[in-house]
Amino acid sequence: MVLSAADKTNVKGVFGKIGGQADAYGAEALERMFTTYPQTKTYFPHFDLSKGSAQVKGHGKKVAAALVEAANNIDDIAGALSKLSDLHAQKLRVDPVNFKLLGQCFLVVVAIHNPSVLTPEVHASLDKFLCAVGTVLTAKYR
Amino acid sequence: MVHWSAEEKQLIAGVWGKVSVEECGAEALARLLIVYPWTQRFFSNFGNLSSPTAIIGNPKVRAHGKKVLTSFGDAIKNLDNLKGTYSKLSELHCDKLHVDPENFRLLGDILIIVLAAHFTKDFTPACQATWQKLVGVVAHALAHKYH
Numbered sequence: 001m002v003l004s005a006a007d008k009t010n011v012k013g014v015f016g017k018i019g020g021q022a023d024a025y026g027a028e029a030l031e032r033m034f035t036t037y038p039q040t041k042t043y044f045p046h047f048d049l050s051k052g053s054a055q056v057k058g059h060g061k062k063v064a065a066a067l068v069e070a071a072n073n074i075d076d077i078a079g080a081l082s083k084l085s086d087l088h089a090q091k092l093r094v095d096p097v098n099f100k101l102l103g104q105c106f107l108v109v110v111a112i113h114n115p116s117v118l119t120p121e122v123h124a125s126l127d128k129f130l131c132a133v134g135t136v137l138t139a140k141y142r
Numbered sequence: 143m144v145h146w147s148a149e150e151k152q153l154i155a156g157v158w159g160k161v162s163v164e165e166c167g168a169e170a171l172a173r174l175l176i177v178y179p180w181t182q183r184f185f186s187n188f189g190n191l192s193s194p195t196a197i198i199g200n201p202k203v204r205a206h207g208k209k210v211l212t213s214f215g216d217a218i219k220n221l222d223n224l225k226g227t228y229s230k231l232s233e234l235h236c237d238k239l240h241v242d243p244e245n246f247r248l249l250g251d252i253l254i255i256v257l258a259a260h261f262t263k264d265f266t267p268a269c270q271a272t273w274q275k276l277v278g279v280v281a282h283a284l285a286h287k288y289h
Contacts, residue, residue, distance in 0.1 A: 026264065120177065124177040
């Protein structure tokens with residue numbers, strides 16, 4: 001799967017619109033993931049996952065920062081997320097299926113806060129981008 | 143058998159009551175064909191699917207989208223017997239249409255996004271969780287008769 005020039009433009013456009021809200025989007029995506037897919041909570045036994053949790057907010061900020069970094073370096077996502085890729089392979093070892101689940105929740109958050117931005121074309125590009133990020137983060141698993 | 147709490151039934155009915163089956167169905171199917179273009183393989187007789195604009199404006203896509211979501215309405219009326227409700231449709235999708243059940247999951251995910259964009263803040267995490275459960279169970283019921 002390759003990101004076309006149009007995909008890259010669409011993704012940068014979305015993150016441009018999201019701007020400073022990225023942190024909040026990250027937190028909300030995580031909250032929705034934990035509610036919708038309770039099995040994902042198994043990766044956070046050390047977290048307070050109750051509503052409004054500071055730990056979830058903090059982690060959402062990290063997730064958002066990584067997505068913004070990937071969008072800003074969209075021509076080389078593997079390079080931009082190389083350290084994160086190592087971390088996921090060696091330490092975190094989150095099963096690959098879960099990246100799709102978080103991706104779905106991120107799309108939902110974008111849809112809720114920016115329905116007019118998420119045209120079918122932009123939806124397709126953002127979905128591809130999120131897949132690409134998941135692929136990079138699991139690329140060194142074996 | 144899947145268990146639905148009173149709250150879940152409320153969240154389902156509350157959303158469904160405000161959905162335009164025709165608009166929502168058309169949009170969901172169009173987005174499926176645009177976001178996951180390989181799904182177009184099942185619709186070679188639908189005419190022009192050459193661009194997102196063509197897909198969105200395609201009358202066969204709109205009509206079929208409406209048909210699919212209308213069928214979803216049957217599921218909502220029969221939450222306690224989804225396998226029975228979809229038994230014949232499941233056989234049809236396997237034996238005649240030859241549709242990989244993964245496609246039901248893809249359409250379910252797309253429907254969630256369409257609902258999210260439509261209902262925005264009212265599509266709470268609890269609402270999303272309930273509807274994600276519903277589309278998952280519908281997909282499972284549609285795959286149940288596969289052999």
